[in-house]
Amino acid sequence: xxxxxxxxxxxxxxxxxxxxxxxxxxxxxxxxxxxxxxxxxxxxxxxxxxxxxxxxxxxxxxxxxxxxxxxxxxxxxxxxxxxxxxxxxxxxxxxxxxxxxxxxxxxxxxxxxx
Amino acid sequence: xxxxxxxxxxxxxxxxxxxxxxxxxxxxxxxxxxxxxxxxxxxxxxxxxxxxxxxxxxxxxxxxxxxxxxxxxxxxxxxxxxxxxxxxxxxxxxxxxxxxxxxxxxxxx
Numbered sequence: 001x002x003x004x005x006x007x008x009x010x011x012x013x014x015x016x017x018x019x020x021x022x023x024x025x026x027x028x029x030x031x032x033x034x035x036x037x038x039x040x041x042x043x044x045x046x047x048x049x050x051x052x053x054x055x056x057x058x059x060x061x062x063x064x065x066x067x068x069x070x071x072x073x074x075x076x077x078x079x080x081x082x083x084x085x086x087x088x089x090x091x092x093x094x095x096x097x098x099x100x101x102x103x104x105x106x107x108x109x110x111x112x113x114x
Numbered sequence: 115x116x117x118x119x120x121x122x123x124x125x126x127x128x129x130x131x132x133x134x135x136x137x138x139x140x141x142x143x144x145x146x147x148x149x150x151x152x153x154x155x156x157x158x159x160x161x162x163x164x165x166x167x168x169x170x171x172x173x174x175x176x177x178x179x180x181x182x183x184x185x186x187x188x189x190x191x192x193x194x195x196x197x198x199x200x201x202x203x204x205x206x207x208x209x210x211x212x213x214x215x216x217x218x219x220x221x222x223x
Contacts, residue, residue, distance in 0.1 A: 006157075032209075042215060042216075043201065043213045043214055043215040043216055044158075044201070044203075044213040046210075046211070088155075090157050090158075092157075094211075096146075096205065096209055102146065102148040102160060102163055102203065102205065102211070103148075103160075103203075103211060104160065105150075105157035105158045105159075106157050107156055107157050108155070108156060108157045110155065
């Protein structure tokens with residue numbers, strides 16, 4: 001069965017520090033991968049998606065970047081965090097077209113920038 | 115631009131008091147409508163996929179229905195453990211997913 005791992009679960013970082021969040025998927029090949037951000041009490045905002053190794057599409061201009069160095073690994077990064085980067089970050093994968101389950105989400109990372 | 119709107123934003127129910135959550139959508143070439151449950155501090159958990167108007171799916175006390183403009187999540191005789199945020203999302207012809215803002219459901223014993 002397919003599983004998605006996302007870490008860390010919580011992170012407190014000072015303004016101006018770098019960021020690296022990692023997400024890996026097991027049990028599937030060539031998944032579509034996504035990074036979402038969820039502000040408190042709000043819906044999910046798509047940040048990046050990837051349909052293959054090295055292929056990254058950005059939905060929203062921001063202080064963040066994403067990379068996909070391996071088929072089932074997706075990384076969210078920042079060189080210098082801003083206070084506004086605080087939020088709940090979710091990684092997701094999808095093989096829409098091969099299954100009916102839409103997107104499967106990781107457990108999330110709560111990022112607090114102080 | 116695709117839009118998905120959920121109402122109400124929050125809903126308080128007494129245990130056993132049935133109700134419905136609404137998800138209205140404007141999506142270019144709808145290919146699927148999803149419902150998720152999200153507990154505090156966790157990622158959304160998949161509940162249902164609906165593909166076409168008139169389709170219905172059930173799971174325990176939940177039933178999801180779909181029309182050409184909206185979807186409903188009916189909760190029959192809810193229990194406190196049904197308390198969560200319920201998210202709907204629509205996938206368009208380009209396979210892009212748009213989420214609604216969610217409905218926060220609180221069921222009191």
